Amino acid sequence: MALPTLISVAQLHEMLEQKDLLILDSRFYLTDLEKGRQVYELGHIPGAVFVDLHHQLAGHETEQTGRHPLPEPEQLADTLMALGIDNNSQVVVYDDMGGAMAARAWWMLVQQGIEVYVLDGGFPAWQRAGYLIEAGENTPTPSTQRLNISYPWLVSEDDVVANFEAERFQLLDARAADRFQGENETMDPVAGHIPGAMNRPFMHNLNEQGMMKAPALLLDEWSGLLQDLEKPIVYYCGSGVTACHNVLAMNYAGLEAKHVYVGSWSQWAKRMLRKLDEANV
Structure with missing residues (x-):
């Protein structure tokens, strides 16, 4: 659906x-x-x-x-x-x-x-658009219904590690190209990307006005990126936030997308540091 x-x-x-x-x-x-x-x-x-x-x-x-x-x-x-x-x-x-x-x-x-x-x-x-704006703070009326929460679209660090052997999915990084390439890392202690990942900066989904590109254009761009890809995609970024924008854009273009590695590069960088520390012991 x-x-x-x-x-x-x-x-x-x-x-x-x-x-x-x-x-x-x-x-x-x-x-x-x-x-x-x-x-x-x-x-x-x-x-x-x-x-x-x-x-x-x-x-x-x-x-x-x-x-x-x-x-x-x-x-x-x-x-x-x-x-x-x-x-x-x-x-x-x-x-x-x-x-x-x-x-x-x-x-x-x-x-x-x-x-x-x-x-x-x-x-x-x-x-x-010139629509009305208000200041201050609105206090919501709490719901009386408690939702049963689960995260079926969550991909874990263990899933990513296992995928190196299982090769069930393709990783796609939503960060800017320079961070993906390890050239301008200011947020995390290690620069680079997860081995084998592709890159589609989330900003490429937007036009100059900060609006989402038209579905047909997104479909063309995403199809060109994925034309030879047979595996499903798992999306990641720096901390599991902007990766969701690629999921949103894919669905807006009429393509199926759901799964996010929420730990993303900020978790993977910590993993790399631990491995370096273990190697130096």
């Missing part, structure tokens, strides 16, 4: 009074973890509720995980109840980076069977 993907600002504007609509503002900045809430409070789409990617849509980072591991299922169930999300909700999530951050929330929710869309162009597109 086709997944819900994008919604336009015009469509969202027409839906604002809809009873079961919940709008999530997921603006997030890796180098300033407080900025997302700050810009939300300065101005957001009417009715939107802030969701914190770092604290609500990720678990605690450890020496064994990437920067943004998935929260435990019970933790996410608590979060969704607090946000007012249940099986009847229609969710729209947005950011100000072409969906790069919003796609993480979309990926986490859509695999729970929730009807969730990413706002095409995000907050900048809403502003360009």
